Amino acid sequence: MDSSLLFNIATLLYLAAMVLYISYLAFKKNGIGQVASIVTYAGFAIQTFALLTRWRESYQMDIGRIPLSNLYESLVFFTWSTVLLYIIIEFKYKTRAFGAFVLPVAFLALAFINVAGISNDITPLVPALKSNWLFYHVLISFFGYAAFGVAFAVSMIYLLLDTDERGPVVNIVAGIVALLVLASVGYVMAGNGLKTAFWLGLGVLVLAWFIFLIVSGAKHKAQIYLFWSFCVTLAIGMLVALGIDFLYLKAFQHIEAGESLKKHLFEATFVNPSTPVVFISWAAVVGLLFLIWFQGMRLKTFLKQYVPPLNQLDEVTYRMIAVGFPLLTGGIITGAVWANSAWGTYWGWDPKETWSLITWFVYAIYLHARYVRGWKGSQMAVISAVGFLAVIFTYLGVNLVLSGLHSYGGMN
Amino acid sequence: MENKKGFVDIFSERVWKFFSSVKLAVVLLIILAIVSVIGTVIAQNEAPEKYLQEYSQAFVNLFEVLGFFDMYHTWWFVLLLFLLTANLTVCTLDRLPPTLKIITAPLKPIEDESLKALPFKREIIIKAGRGKAEELSVKTLTRHRYRFITTGGPDETQLVTQKGVYSRLGYIITHVSILLVFIGALLGAFFGFKAFLNLPEGRASKVVYLRNEPMWDKIMDTLGVAKSPVIPAADGGLPAMPIGYYVVCDSFDVDYYINAAGIPTGMPSEYHSTLSVYDLQERKILDKRIRVNDPLSYHGITFYQSSFGAIPEGKGKIKLNVRRKNSPAAQTEPVVLDPGQAVYVPSIDRTFKALSFNPYGIRNPATGQVQFFQTENNEFINPTVELEVSRGKGSKPLYKTFIMKTEAGEPSFPEDYTIEFVEYWGARYTGLQVTKDPGVWVVYTGFIMLCVGPVIAFFGSHKKLWVRIQDRKGQTVVTVAGSANRNRIGFEREFNKIADELAK
Numbered sequence: 010m011d012s013s014l015l016f017n018i019a020t021l022l023y024l025a026a027m028v029l030y031i032s033y034l035a036f037k038k039n040g041i042g043q044v045a046s047i048v049t050y051a052g053f054a055i056q057t058f059a060l061l062t063r064w065r066e067s068y069q070m071d072i073g074r075i076p077l078s079n080l081y082e083s084l085v086f087f088t089w090s091t092v093l094l095y096i097i098i099e100f101k102y103k104t105r106a107f108g109a110f111v112l113p114v115a116f117l118a119l120a121f122i123n124v125a126g127i128s129n130d131i132t133p134l135v136p137a138l139k140s141n142w143l144f145y146h147v148l149i150s151f152f153g154y155a156a157f158g159v160a161f162a163v164s165m166i167y168l169l170l171d172t173d174e175r176g177p178v179v180n181i182v183a184g185i186v187a188l189l190v191l192a193s194v195g196y197v198m199a200g201n202g203l204k205t206a207f208w209l210g211l212g213v214l215v216l217a218w219f220i221f222l223i224v225s226g227a228k229h230k231a232q233i234y235l236f237w238s239f240c241v242t243l244a245i246g247m248l249v250a251l252g253i254d255f256l257y258l259k260a261f262q263h264i265e266a267g268e269s270l271k272k273h274l275f276e277a278t279f280v281n282p283s284t285p286v287v288f289i290s291w292a293a294v295v296g297l298l299f300l301i302w303f304q305g306m307r308l309k310t311f312l313k314q315y316v317p318p319l320n321q322l323d324e325v326t327y328r329m330i331a332v333g334f335p336l337l338t339g340g341i342i343t344g345a346v347w348a349n350s351a352w353g354t355y356w357g358w359d360p361k362e363t364w365s366l367i368t369w370f371v372y373a374i375y376l377h378a379r380y381v382r383g384w385k386g387s388q389m390a391v392i393s394a395v396g397f398l399a400v401i402f403t404y405l406g407v408n409l410v411l412s413g414l415h416s417y418g419g420m421n
Numbered sequence: 422m423e424n425k426k427g428f429v430d431i432f433s434e435r436v437w438k439f440f441s442s443v444k445l446a447v448v449l450l451i452i453l454a455i456v457s458v459i460g461t462v463i464a465q466n467e468a469p470e471k472y473l474q475e476y477s478q479a480f481v482n483l484f485e486v487l488g489f490f491d492m493y494h495t496w497w498f499v500l501l502l503f504l505l506t507a508n509l510t511v512c513t514l515d516r517l518p519p520t521l522k523i524i525t526a527p528l529k530p531i532e533d534e535s536l537k538a539l540p541f542k543r544e545i546i547i548k549a550g551r552g553k554a555e556e557l558s559v560k561t562l563t564r565h566r567y568r569f570i571t572t573g574g575p576d577e578t579q580l581v582t583q584k585g586v587y588s589r590l591g592y593i594i595t596h597v598s599i600l601l602v603f604i605g606a607l608l609g610a611f612f613g614f615k616a617f618l619n620l621p622e623g624r625a626s627k628v629v630y631l632r633n634e635p636m637w638d639k640i641m642d643t644l645g646v647a648k649s650p651v652i653p654a655a656d657g658g659l660p661a662m663p664i665g666y667y668v669v670c671d672s673f674d675v676d677y678y679i680n681a682a683g684i685p686t687g688m689p690s691e692y693h694s695t696l697s698v699y700d701l702q703e704r705k706i707l708d709k710r711i712r713v714n715d716p717l718s719y720h721g722i723t724f725y726q727s728s729f730g731a732i733p734e735g736k737g738k739i740k741l742n743v744r745r746k747n748s749p750a751a752q753t754e755p756v757v758l759d760p761g762q763a764v765y766v767p768s769i770d771r772t773f774k775a776l777s778f779n780p781y782g783i784r785n786p787a788t789g790q791v792q793f794f795q796t797e798n799n800e801f802i803n804p805t806v807e808l809e810v811s812r813g814k815g816s817k818p819l820y821k822t823f824i825m826k827t828e829a830g831e832p833s834f835p836e837d838y839t840i841e842f843v844e845y846w847g848a849r850y851t852g853l854q855v856t857k858d859p860g861v862w863v864v865y866t867g868f869i870m871l872c873v874g875p876v877i878a879f880f881g882s883h884k885k886l887w888v889r890i891q892d893r894k895g896q897t898v899v900t901v902a903g904s905a906n907r908n909r910i911g912f913e914r915e916f917n918k919i920a921d922e923l924a925k
């Protein structure tokens with residue numbers, strides 16, 4: 010059997026598991042939950058087998074390398090590690106409540122990849138990438154990202170449950186106006202070659218808001234709710250946009266074998282050459298943001314019945330970060346050792362390295378903020394969310410926004 | 422007594438307190454996280470013209486003053502790192518004595534007073550009497566793999582136990598490892614260097630060209646203590662660093678991925694150079710074939726394969742191997758000739774003339790026709806030579822043939838010998854990255870500890886447990902109490918299980 014068939018079967022099983030977990034939440038029947046778990050385990054087993062098969066296939070093609078070198082394989086692996094982590098959590102905490110949130114992510118990511126079926130041909134590596142350290146680097150980093158992803162999801166639930174009301178409509182209107190103004194300013198400035206100034210300014214604004222939220226956060230629940238809406242919009246919007254990308258690239262663009270899809274990120278939506286498409290994409294994001302902000306309280310009443318109390322959510326976030334932090338550390342270290350074996354410098358302050366260090370700092374802040382008196386769960390959840398935003402930026406934003414010198418290649 | 426403290430004492434106490442605060446750590450980490458962003462948005466160490474293309478003159482001047490073009494080496498960024506290091510050192514030292522005290526503290530029976538403060542406790546009445554209760558407690562603790570000490574007198578017995586004391590060391594290991602990484606980086610900056618060397622095939626060098634000079638040499642030279650070994654740059658070049666031996670490039674080559682039809686694609690799979698080391702008396706010491714990710718190290722200096730290029734107007738030599746069919750592989754005769762040159766090959770009594778050399782030839786397997794392609798960057802993807810073979814010392818040409826590095830199938834030869842393409846040698850140089858970093862092992866030690874420390878800190882848990890068995894008014898009362906510094910939920914589960922088993 011070839012790996013793509015196996016991947017398809019795993020995807021269908023995850024779809025079934027997703028439906029089952031959601032019905033379990035809705036009907037509260039334990040039987041459904043058990044079936045959901047069994048289906049998840051089966052999907053996971055098959056996906057594991059598929060990964061191994063793909064690895065073997067690469068050896069049969071005489072290229073022989075780990076299935077982790079392009080976006081396709083990375084995403085497959087990402088879903089695999091997310092499901093693995095989820096299964097561990099289900100075992101340890103004996104709750105199936107998170108399944109309804111984790112499985113959709115796994116299914117959507119796999120569906121995009123499979124529907125599009127893009128760039129899944131096994132391509133050879135350039136010399137600098139042929140290193141065991143690189144393998145460990147990618148592997149460990151992905152596990153770390155998965156753990157932080159779960160921490161992010163739990164923090165999102167925490168922040169939602171911690172909010173009493175969504176606050177005045179002025180908030181969301183102001184947020185959307187800010188978004189629109191920034192988008193148009195960004196558009197104009199990019200045209201004028203003031204990109205750097207724009208990104209620096211935007212960065213300063215966003216950071217100022219984060220710090221405001223963290224330092225005085227407990228007092229500004231409505232602001233935190235707005236932050237929550239932004240984060241959820243970002244997560245959902247990005248997943249959907251990635252899916253559209255895959256479809257679009259498959260249907261209309263010819264991607265050369267071996268070319269990294271990362272170079273084409275969001276070409277179908279936010280960076281499309283056609284202005285109307287860009288406009289519609291942004292409008293859709295704004296609409297989504299408003300919808301999420303508007304309906305959040307409903308989601309809250311729904312969720313409240315199923316998820317554990319706040320202090321346990323806080324604990325789960327901490328445990329996940331406690332898993333992710335050593336992995337991120339290991340990822341950075343193996344990356345440094347690889348760089349040292351390839352060109353004799355373990356640290357070069359290139360954007361990707363620096364952003365992984367920034368991410369590391371943010372989670373170090375999370376770990377130490379616990380020892381600062383007066384910082385509470387909601388503030389910790391905000392830090393955890395900011396950490397994951399940094400993860401996303403490290404993984405995608407550096408290539409997309411900053412001239413990705415590193416761009417997975419180094420020597421190409 | 423207060424006023425006896427001198428100003429210096431008060432001052433140093435204040436400083437110590439300031440630097441031992443976790444709040445400062447959080448503030449410093451936030452600042453570091455934020456300012457680090459700047460250097461990822463503004464490209465670092467570009468040529469001045471490039472900056473002027475992107476920013477106006479005013480901005481370029483401003484960024485220049487702030488050091489944004491080489492931000493991670495500015496005094497203020499380095500100062501931030503030093504502050505964090507000071508914070509880390511002081512904080513860790515400050516907490517070291519209490520932590521050690523916890524680790525070395527002997528196990529003590531619990532008293533009513535301290536019992537109150539414990540987060541987990543339960544009282545159980547056991548009807549079967551004290552002896553049975555003790556037996557049961559011992560069994561239960563043993564089953565949960567606690568090793569305990571027993572204390573007590575006539576009216577009470579206590580089993581005292583703990584697990585995972587050493588997990589208290591986790592954060593210390595973490596913090597020390599970060600200090601080691603810092604120290605290692607400093608050692609590298611002071612005593613190491615980064616350099617490069619473009620070495621043509623067949624040539625030797627006893628210097629490398631510096632990108633940064635060791636800071637120590639520079640300082641000592643400036644102070645007039647010791648002269649720096651660095652040879653200053655001649656007109657516009659880079660300063661040279663003597664390495665104390667010769668390094669020679671014996672050969673350089675690139676391998677390419679072969680596609681399904683057996684033809685090399687333009688995609689490199691490996692770069693490699695064979696390097697030899699000779700001492701200054703020109704005695705050979707060693708050689709090594711280096712690849713990307715597999716450098717040569719000698720006397721603390723490491724040579725990494727990093728690039729290659731053509732020597733301006735450099736002419737290469739064609740190297741071939743000739744072997745009679747049906748003779749063992751060892752009986753080959755090497756043939757070396759320049760493009761255009763003719764050479765007599767005694768073992769087969771033929772004369773070879775190289776008519777042409779091409780960097781990328783592909784033979785059509787169906788027709789046998791050979792086609793040539795252009796390459797970029799002086800790449801020899803499938804070097805091909807056209808040979809004219811004539812009898813004896815070169816009378817009439819017998820036949821012409823193409824000899825190439827990689828043939829799609831078995832090449833055929835009209836006479837009873839084979840010709841193998843070895844290399845086209847001497848037209849290119851290998852680009853080597855050369856570094857000396859005496860701090861790297863300190864950094865790596867830090868790395869290893871950094872992998873271990875957080876894991877111990879997060880997944881270890883210092884758990885304490887007391888089981889007190891008392892006779893009270895004719896009843897046997899067992900009090901179980903415990904605490905854990907981490908993963909309280911997990912410990913609560915374990916605690917309840919133990920208590921339940923005792924209550925049975």
Ligand code: HEM
Nearest residue numbers: 373376380441442443446505508509512592595875878879
């Ligand atoms: C990049 C820098 C740093 C890293 C990566 C780091 C890492 C860690 C880690 C992994 C832990 C264990 C956390 C936990 O168990 O939740 C820890 C604990 C701690 N760190 Fe740091 N640390 C850093 C800097 C600092 C600094 C500058 C201070 C100075 C105040 C500090 C003070 C502490 C304290 C007080 C603890 C708690 C110890 C305890 O468990 O009682 N850390 N650190």
